[in-house]
Amino acid sequence: MILLQSSLPSVSSALFFGTMGMLALAIGLIVFIVFHQRRVIRYQVQLQEMEEEQQKILLNASIRWQEEERQKIAADLHDDAGPLLATARLYLNENLVHQDISTQLQSIYNAKQIIDDTIQLIRNISHSLMPPTLKNFGLESAVNDLFQKISGSGVVNASCRFHDYRQRLRPEQELLIFRIIQELVNNILKHSSASFIHVTQNYNEDKFFIRLHHDGRGITQADFDRLNKSSLGLGLKNIQSRTKVLQAKIEFERDLSQTYFKVTLEVPVEDYEMIS
Amino acid sequence: MKDPTALYLFSSPVFWVVVAIIIYSAGTFFPFIYAKNYMAESEFFDLYDMIHDPLYIIRNLIFAFAMLQKTNSKKSSYMAYCKKIPKP
Numbered sequence: 001m002i003l004l005q006s007s008l009p010s011v012s013s014a015l016f017f018g019t020m021g022m023l024a025l026a027i028g029l030i031v032f033i034v035f036h037q038r039r040v041i042r043y044q045v046q047l048q049e050m051e052e053e054q055q056k057i058l059l060n061a062s063i064r065w066q067e068e069e070r071q072k073i074a075a076d077l078h079d080d081a082g083p084l085l086a087t088a089r090l091y092l093n094e095n096l097v098h099q100d101i102s103t104q105l106q107s108i109y110n111a112k113q114i115i116d117d118t119i120q121l122i123r124n125i126s127h128s129l130m131p132p133t134l135k136n137f138g139l140e141s142a143v144n145d146l147f148q149k150i151s152g153s154g155v156v157n158a159s160c161r162f163h164d165y166r167q168r169l170r171p172e173q174e175l176l177i178f179r180i181i182q183e184l185v186n187n188i189l190k191h192s193s194a195s196f197i198h199v200t201q202n203y204n205e206d207k208f209f210i211r212l213h214h215d216g217r218g219i220t221q222a223d224f225d226r227l228n229k230s231s232l233g234l235g236l237k238n239i240q241s242r243t244k245v246l247q248a249k250i251e252f253e254r255d256l257s258q259t260y261f262k263v264t265l266e267v268p269v270e271d272y273e274m275i276s
Numbered sequence: 277m278k279d280p281t282a283l284y285l286f287s288s289p290v291f292w293v294v295v296a297i298i299i300y301s302a303g304t305f306f307p308f309i310y311a312k313n314y315m316a317e318s319e320f321f322d323l324y325d326m327i328h329d330p331l332y333i334i335r336n337l338i339f340a341f342a343m344l345q346k347t348n349s350k351k352s353s354y355m356a357y358c359k360k361i362p363k364p
Binding site: 010012014016017018019022025026027029030033034037041239 | 285295298299301302303304305306307310314317320323324326327
């Protein structure tokens with residue numbers, strides 16, 4: 001008891017400072033949690049803002065692309081089809097009936113030739129807008145068709161192989177995949193000076209894979225992300241927005257051997273049934 | 277995790293209950309430890325009261341605040357329930 005009484009002042013101070021220390025620790029902990037939480041919220045908001053910004057860029061790009069496409073069609077129609085039809089009209093004017101029969105025949109023949117050219121031109125325009133092979137025969141035929149045309153030029157050796165394409169995808173999915181392939185091939189032809197392009201298709205675990213190899217100058221995933229954020233690279237933004245619509249993943253990489261570049265498109269397809 | 281509104285702690289009553297428990301437990305940790313041996317001493321008893329009572333009040337105030345939060349969040353559904361009752 002005596003021992004206890006003598007130690008009471010020290011106990012009082014221990015009690016006081018201990019309690020203060022514990023309180024400081026508890027309050028510190030709470031403040032830390034609150035601040036950490038705030039930082040997490042701020043980070044989330046920032047992330048959301050960045051996502052919105054990206055969405056805006058993609059939307060702008062798709063609108064711009066649409067406008068460019070319209071301008072292209074308008075230019076094709078105005079510059080090519082317009083003058084051709086006007087020339088045909090010239091051959092078939094009212095004076096034709098007053099001319100001799102051989103001139104009439106010659107004029108009609110010329111006009112027919114011009115109209116044939118115009119038909120061919122309009123067919124080309126409509127084919128470039130929506131390839132009929134894709135609609136009627138599917139992705140494999142459309143890609144084959146495209147690659148045959150490219151190979152026909154003799155500059156690039158383009159080939160494709162579809163391993164697991166036993167059933168067609170939904171038309172809108174096929175169109176989107178075809179447009180992505182078309183854009184990628186366009187980019188390769190324009191920028192990479194490649195000597196071969198090879199496309200393979202596979203199907204594995206509810207995923208439809210398209211792999212594209214080429215040996216020219218390509219881009220990696222980092223370049224793709226950078227170009228997507230900048231105002232350049234309209235085609236790449238289109239690829240990005242199309243992959244978003246498909247809920248697909250696209251990956252640009254350089255092969256381990258450093259000799260060629262590879263683009264992998266991974267499209268999830270749940271309702272794709274394998275026919276064995 | 278995607279919805280940031282779900283992360284605001286201050287509007288959650290559980291957060292305030294936890295804060296109250298942490299503060300009360302931390303503050304009364306030493307007084308409760310020493311209480312068994314020194315409760316007979318009047319000087320210690322005064323100090324004990326001086327520490328314990330304010331913490332007790334603070335804890336209960338925070339509990340009350342937590343309950344108010346709960347009432348606030350429930351009010352909307354109660355109001356919705358009131359609106360559903362057809363008027364005579």
